[in-house]
């Protein structure tokens with residue numbers, strides 16, 4: 001991969017919604033085929049970084065390149081699973097239709113969805129173990145089930161870059177395992193995954209590398225480099241229980 005363009009390149013990115021920037025001078029590069037976790041406290045700019053990769057928010061300064069191209073141009077290569085609660089599913093649409101939404105935009109609008117589109121959507125629903133619910137209205141699912149359907153939509157879309165904003169939030173252990181399996185098999189297909197994650201205890205186990213964010217980029221590297229007690233103490237202002245574990249050795253599964 002060393003000769004290839006990085007999947008994601010963020011250069012001196014500053015983004016403000018108001019007087020205080022949500023992101024300040026963030027620079028990082030992510031190679032293809034990486035499974036990268038973004039960590040940081042609430043309000044630290046994690047979702048903003050994801051949205052900047054989608055071209056949803058405008059930079060004050062700096063730029064975002066996907067495979068060397070402007071994020072706007074590379075839009076079709078990116079699939080996205082939004083943070084839970086950011087979408088209101090009150091209108092009547094079935095689980096299968098949501099998964100099929102991942103297939104829109106793959107063809108001219110006047111063409112009907114093909115057999116392949118349906119197969120891709122159904123396969124994605126199987127992967128997240130939601131196939132049995134495919135005729136159910138999306139609004140009639142639990143939050144964790146909705147989360148899995150969103151994942152299916154992104155998988156069905158099949159972009160080169162998959163951005164997930166807290167896919168593990170509020171899901172049970174079995175769902176977490178199912179989602180992790182999907183992330184890993186997606187990486188094995190050579191795709192690049194960027195995942196906002198809150199649980200530092202599992203971060204080392206799940207990700208190839210971690211981005212530690214609080215307005216600025218505090219650290220980016222292997223989990224061993226990033227999950228450093230002093231660094232975490234600074235970023236989380238000492239409000240973390242995991243320190244005890246980190247200081248007494250390793251997080252679970254964090255060795256290596």
Ligand SMILES: Nc1ncnc2c1ncn2[C@@H]1O[C@H](COP(=O)(O)OP(=O)(O)OP(=O)(O)O)[C@@H](O)[C@H]1O
Pocket residue numbers: 017018022040041042043044045046047048049083
């Ligand atoms: N649309 C918006 N308008 C104004 N301010 C915003 C907007 N979106 C985010 N912000 C602010 O920007 C900062 C970063 O928000 P962001 O959503 O990126 O944080 P986050 O790291 O994803 O937090 P969380 O862990 O709570 O999801 C916060 O201070 C937030 O209040």
Ligand SMILES: [Mg+2]
Pocket residue numbers: 046047048083165
């Ligand atoms: Mg967020």
